Amino acid sequence: MARESKIALDRPDMRAHVLKAALLAIEEVGFARLRIRDIADRAGMSTGHVLYYFGSRDRILVSTLLMSEADLDERRRAELAHLDAHAALDRLVELYLPKGPHDVRWRLWAQVIARPPEDEETLLRLDGFFRSWAAELAAIVRRLSDLGAEAAEDFAVRHCRLMDGLSNEVLLGIPGHDAAWAKKAVLASMRRELG
Amino acid sequence: MARESKIALDRPDMRAHVLKAALLAIEEVGFARLRIRDIADRAGMSTGHVLYYFGSRDRILVSTLLMSEADLDERRRAELAHLDAHAALDRLVELYLPKGPHDVRWRLWAQVIARPPEDEETLLRLDGFFRSWAAELAAIVRRLSDLGAEAAEDFAVRHCRLMDGLSNEVLLGIPGHDAAWAKKAVLASMRRELG
DNA sequence: ACAGAGTTAGAACCGTACTCAAAGTTTGAG
DNA sequence: CTCAAACTTTGAGTACGGTTCTAACTCTGT
Numbered sequence: 141m142a143r144e145s146k147i148a149l150d151r152p153d154m155r156a157h158v159l160k161a162a163l164l165a166i167e168e169v170g171f172a173r174l175r176i177r178d179i180a181d182r183a184g185m186s187t188g189h190v191l192y193y194f195g196s197r198d199r200i201l202v203s204t205l206l207m208s209e210a211d212l213d214e215r216r217r218a219e220l221a222h223l224d225a226h227a228a229l230d231r232l233v234e235l236y237l238p239k240g241p242h243d244v245r246w247r248l249w250a251q252v253i254a255r256p257p258e259d260e261e262t263l264l265r266l267d268g269f270f271r272s273w274a275a276e277l278a279a280i281v282r283r284l285s286d287l288g289a290e291a292a293e294d295f296a297v298r299h300c301r302l303m304d305g306l307s308n309e310v311l312l313g314i315p316g317h318d319a320a321w322a323k324k325a326v327l328a329s330m331r332r333e334l335g
Numbered sequence: 336m337a338r339e340s341k342i343a344l345d346r347p348d349m350r351a352h353v354l355k356a357a358l359l360a361i362e363e364v365g366f367a368r369l370r371i372r373d374i375a376d377r378a379g380m381s382t383g384h385v386l387y388y389f390g391s392r393d394r395i396l397v398s399t400l401l402m403s404e405a406d407l408d409e410r411r412r413a414e415l416a417h418l419d420a421h422a423a424l425d426r427l428v429e430l431y432l433p434k435g436p437h438d439v440r441w442r443l444w445a446q447v448i449a450r451p452p453e454d455e456e457t458l459l460r461l462d463g464f465f466r467s468w469a470a471e472l473a474a475i476v477r478r479l480s481d482l483g484a485e486a487a488e489d490f491a492v493r494h495c496r497l498m499d500g501l502s503n504e505v506l507l508g509i510p511g512h513d514a515a516w517a518k519k520a521v522l523a524s525m526r527r528e529l530g
Numbered sequence: 531a532c533a534g535a536g537t538t539a540g541a542a543c544c545g546t547a548c549t550c551a552a553a554g555t556t557t558g559a560g
Numbered sequence: 561c562t563c564a565a566a567c568t569t570t571g572a573g574t575a576c577g578g579t580t581c582t583a584a585c586t587c588t589g590t
Contacts, residue, residue, distance in 0.1 A: 171450075172450065175545090175546065175547085176546080176547065176548090177546080185569075185570085186569070186570050186571065187546095187547085187548090187570095187571085188548085188549085188550090188569075188570060188571065188572095189568080189569055189570070191547080191548060191549085192568075192569075192570095195548095196547080196548080197546095197547065197548090241451070247449075249503075250445070250448050250449040251449050252507070253445050253448075253449070253503050253506050253507055254442075254445040254446050254448070254449035255366075255367065256436070256506065256507045256508055260510060263507060263508060263509055263510060264509075264510065266507060266509065267504075267509045267510075267512075270504070270509075298497060298520075298524055300500070301497050301499075301500030301501050301503075301504075301520075302493060302496050302497050302500060303500070304496075304499065304500030304503050305495070305496030305497060305498070305499030305500040306496050308444075308448050308496075308499050309462075309465070309496075311448050311451065312447070312448055312451045312458060312461060313451055313458060314458055314459075314461065314462045314465075315455060315458060315459065315462075317462075325493075325496075329493055370576090370577060370578085371577075371578065371579090372577080380538075380539080381538070381539045381540055382539095382540085382577090382578080382579090383538075383539060383540060383541090383579085383580085383581090384537085384538055384539065384540095386578080386579065386580085387537080387538075390579095391578080391579080392577090392578065392579090
């Protein structure tokens with residue numbers, strides 16, 4: 141609708157306010173029990189109002205993921221900029237992987253994959269985050285090895301997908317497969333290729 | 336409860352009947368709109384009855400995944416047994432990856448990852464399927480290369496997780512990232528390592 | 531035939547996503 | 561300053577689906 145885009149442009153601050161409330165709500169009540177009411181309460185408004193801005197529960201969650209991911213994107217850049225290549229690699233892996241089975245950012249990803257958005261624009265934004273992570277990783281790898289641009293890119297994409305797969309197991313809570321296990325596995329794979 | 340385990344033992348056929356109905360229902364009405372009613376209709380019973388056997392919607396879905404995965408496990412063994420190593424590798428990748436964004440088996444996985452089961456027994460069974468795929472892949476790889484048992488196992492696990500990650504993108508429906516793209520990416524990675 | 535356990539159906543219940551109409555607030559033109 | 565139009569906000573209302581409950585039914589063993 142025209143309404144939607146107008147609002148998005150006019151009141152980005154309001155949307156951000158709701159999305160922060162959503163993050164807080166997820167942390168506090170957990171994903172399984174999350175109601176729109178929980179978000180509305182924390183944002184200091186009514187459930188109808190939250191729906192007025194976002195249209196549906198799923199849209200709120202997708203938007204929350206987009207914000208959370210954009211946020212991390214910035215933090216990542218800022219933090220990795222002044223680390224040497226080895227430390228940067230280690231830190232990137234740490235930032236990428238879930239902290240545990242209840243990691244909010246990853247729970248959001250899981251949710252969105254289980255009920256994917258229909259509109260292409262959102263899908264492209266999600267893809268953008270995939271690419272951003274891969275690009276950052278590729279840059280670090282080039283500092284660590286004599287790989288060419290193409291090979292580094294390939295390495296980066298493969299390892300991002302590897303981390304996605306490992307994250308699934310962490311999210312499931314498979315016994316023994318926790319965050320530390322995942323990190324170790326990724327770094328081992330990277331080292332074995334980089335020599 | 337005692338009730339639950341008793342039923343599971345006494346009436347495995349009834350459970351299987353419902354689960355097959357669930358698969359059918361998912362195919363027909365899609366995941367987003369799936370109601371217990373849709374499953375009950377197809378199984379020729381009431382919603383109350385379905386819940387009597389499974390206790391909750393989530394349990395039905397987890398059980399459906401377990402059955403579907405066990406089924407594929409068998410089919411895979413049977414089919415790969417009489418293929419040469421190259422063909423077997425190709426076919427395993429094809430069987431593992433989603434056929435498209437609506438692949439029922441993978442939608443079930445996505446659902447289960449988004450709302451993981453609590454009980455350890457189920458988690459271990461899920462882990463069992465991970466291991467089974469990896470073992471099968473490792474065996475094929477050993478036929479194709481001179482890798483040792485340990486290296487082949489490592490190769491297999493890494494590539495299973497890689498396929499999981501690629502599957503996420505297929506499920507999301509990221510433009511350009513379809514089933515064929517995923518297959519190509521996996522095989523490229525495998526070839527590059529196996530030489 | 532009967533008791534009692536196990537099974538089945540479907541109505542009732544309850545919680546939650548979503549709608550809607552009306553009231554409140556801001557904005558900007560005259 | 562006034563007023564109307566657009567936008568915002570609310571909360572009650574609706575619809576719907578998961579879950580629970582109860583009462584009827586079936587089957588088995590005696």
